[in-house]
Amino acid sequence: MGGGKKFIKIINVLIIIILTSLMGNLSILLADVINVGYTGPLSGGAAKYGRNNLEGLEMAVEEMNAAGGITVGGKKYTFKVIALDDRYKPADTVTNARRLIELHKPPFIFCPHAGGILGMLKFNEQEKFIIHGYTDSPAVLQQGNRLLVKAPMSMGFYNSGVIELGWQKGWRKGALLCGTHESGKLAEKIFEVLWKDKGGQIVANAPADYAKVTDFYPFLTKVLAAKPDCIFLYGPSEPSAMIISQARELGFKGGFVLGSQCKLDEMEKVTPLKLISPSTGVCPVGMMPLPLMQDYSKRHKERFNTIPTSESAFNYEVMYIFAEAMKKSGTVSDVYKIMEAVPQVLPVGKHAIRGIHTMTKEGQFLSGYFAMEVDEGKFGKPVDIDPRPWYQKYGATWMPK
């Protein structure tokens, strides 16, 4: 076979690929479908995080479609989610967003990482789409963009409740062992600032890349040498659980303060609760004592067979908020009108599973959460934490220096 023939073979393969991909896009021709865009990490290290975000969005859309769609201005509409993988790269997010605008014209695009959100903020007002930015980075709110909403509250808020519970247990000497990713470094600073504000001490700091480190012993040995009462952790649930079990192997008897990324119900699958005790953390979404949330968790488990998290819950609720805002404003294309209607539709009735009740002028949705202790192998009672005092003291865009 000459090289030329092989070349032609490859051209044939490429043509087939082009044709198959074009066929996937024919659905845009249906007139009464509102496209909802999603661009996030669906492969690579953050794939689970990206998928959790997408699950909430998909579930909301499936439910709305099953109910016959929504009626806006007398006309019926159904939704379609178009999800694209951006491998956590901002340049790819921009490419995906432009692709979505070009082919699908979505009024909303969901994105779960600050880099991608910031990239899109440069042209979303020009191209007229509303972004739901799922991130705890306050930087996105500081761009003065009028078409942005953000559901997760600032990390300072989530971690302050958890720290407070730890303080009440009498822990005073803390050690930091947080992840080296963007939110991990932010969490580390927040823990340090808030803990010292209360009068506590930080006796050791050993940041670790939770995903890459094979063995946490060197980090734990360093931390434990300083004899802390508690260790602050921040990173994905399963590696956090590994750190805890290895710390117990090394003889640590103190407590753990678990940041908002650590989900206790996911951790329980890796390390038994009696090893996790004593610790304080954020109450997992599936365990929140809210009937709406309990119902949602059941449906989520049935549909996706995974544990529901804040990522899916918030995106679910925000999608309903968007739908209600469209109904209220009477338009599916005038995004500024839809944006105006958003604060007016809060909370969204039986879909307000996370309880978003207000929106700040920058686009930050306010909701509460529960903190929780884990003691003697059992989950404690969820402790309700109201966001308003925190927001009055620190504001939506507080970042530790």
Next chain:
Amino acid sequence: MRQTKFYNFISRNLAYLIFIMVVATIPLFVSSRFYMHILIMCGIWGIAAASMNLIMGYTGQVNLAHGAFLGIGAYSTGLLMLKLGINFWLALIMACFITVAIGFCIGLLAFRTKGSYYAIGTMCFNVIVTVIIENWENLTEGVRGLLGIPRPTPIPFPFGKEINFTTMAANYYLVFFFLILTLLIIRRIVNSMMGKSFLAVRGNEELAESLGINTLFTKLKSFLISVFFAGLAGGLYASYIGFLSPEISDYHVTFEILIYCLIGGLGTMAGPVIGAFTLTVISELLHGMAFPRLVAYGFLLVVIVIFLRGGIMGGIHLLWANFLPKGKK
């Protein structure tokens, strides 16, 4: 006589002239901002790939630190603009020279090794640079990222007007101006005596040394030029996307650029640019498929590399050779 000279000039540079004409007229036909964005990204990666082609394709050194220099160029540009308020044009030039300076230090160290050691040694340098960018927060903002990098400063035009860079077309012309400039400069170098020494080193380093060529100098020269343009690509990226995070210097970026070079055709002028363009387009098209996208992409890579020796340009040359009538060269 002038006529013949003109005719010769056209026929030798035909490919380039056609390319320039196509590039110049595309914005007139393409109004979709999506396609323009893709073209701009292809242009930026094209510069990165063309520069890697110089050290790898023409000098035969498997340098795996390229992403680091793209990152250094990007961060230098961004930081000079944001923290020192320098305008884009000056910042870009300065960034390229900063990249060369750092490249000089790394190159001196790296060229003590050869072959696979050199390859993996340079890859380790790449990782070191990424880790430093991640951790030197006071300088680079670390993993939080550098945001709000402005678009290029408007160029004043006579009659009170100016060229500003808020439109896609303007950015497109900027990137492609630099791409064509890069290609022309590299072509000039490749066709010069310096270029011949590069090829000699690629062919057989010991032989070149015995012929009196100072191989270390030669390799270093090629390395520094390639690194200069890597920094240029980085600077353009920084200003266009407006946001930087340490992953832009990651060794995975190096691999992507390497793939563009190889699939396009290493050691050819058009190869890297064709590779950058083709693979970006293929990657985009694969979005529409139900099949796991990266599995398909990986499969394609393996198949192309095994069956299409010399990349796409190699394939084109073969086709050309197959279709020429027999007896004519």
Next chain:
Amino acid sequence: MPYIKNFNEKDEAEMALFIQQVLNGIMLGSIYSLVALGLTLEYGILHIPNFAHGALYMAGAYLTFLLATQIGFNYWLAMMLAMIALAAIGVLVERLVYRPLIKESPLNSFIAAIGLIFIFVDGALHIFGPDFKRFPPVHYEAFQVMDLTITLQRIIIITVTVLLIILLQLFIKKTTIGATIEATAQDREGALLMGISVNRVRMIVFGLGTALASIAAALIAPIHLVYPGMGGPVILKAFVIIILGGMGSIPGAIIGGFILGLVESLSGGYISTAYNEVFSFGVLVTVLAIRPTGLFGAK
């Protein structure tokens, strides 16, 4: 006298800390050595670095995990079966991907390896999902000796590593196949002239390399987690080790592995854990500056 008593206690604690970190470094080192062993074997016979080694390592981990949890095999049995499967996959990879590229520039093999990584990692992502999976704790007993801690699983890792190293050395030095492998690695044309089937040797050695990767993964999985991207950081460290120790050298891989383990553990413990990677690579760069072919590499 109280002053002297405090001084001794502090001294003792410092000593215990240091020894624990050294112990941690040795444990880490044996993990790294195990992975680097397979890689250096492959390099020795292929003369190009097998970049897909990390992806094959990951495949070994998932297979062992599947066999041990879904099918319920005993840990050691699962490890053996996965090892055999990985050896077979390794042979296939060599035959279908690396063999056709034998005459081309090593860059082509490099790109092919990258393609393989995409296929394996994204494939694993879609088949198993992106979650981190915990290997059921197999040997979780921890031993505390004076102030030091080591778990049974880690003792097993160190022991198996040492055993494998000894077995490998015996295999290569004392058996005919071993001699054949060494001959082919050193001089391909000469081996061909002697009637050795070079192709068969390539396949055997490559299969051996991937089998080692699988064993390493199976041993390490219980102390860490199984997830699609687990091969990435491991392969980078493995490359650092074989460069440090000299590509193709078995003692180099072992010593390099332990050096890396100790550097990481001690630099993290006493200086800063955030710059962990910089220290490891810094050591590599220093070694290369002095000996450009690694500690035991052929010139």
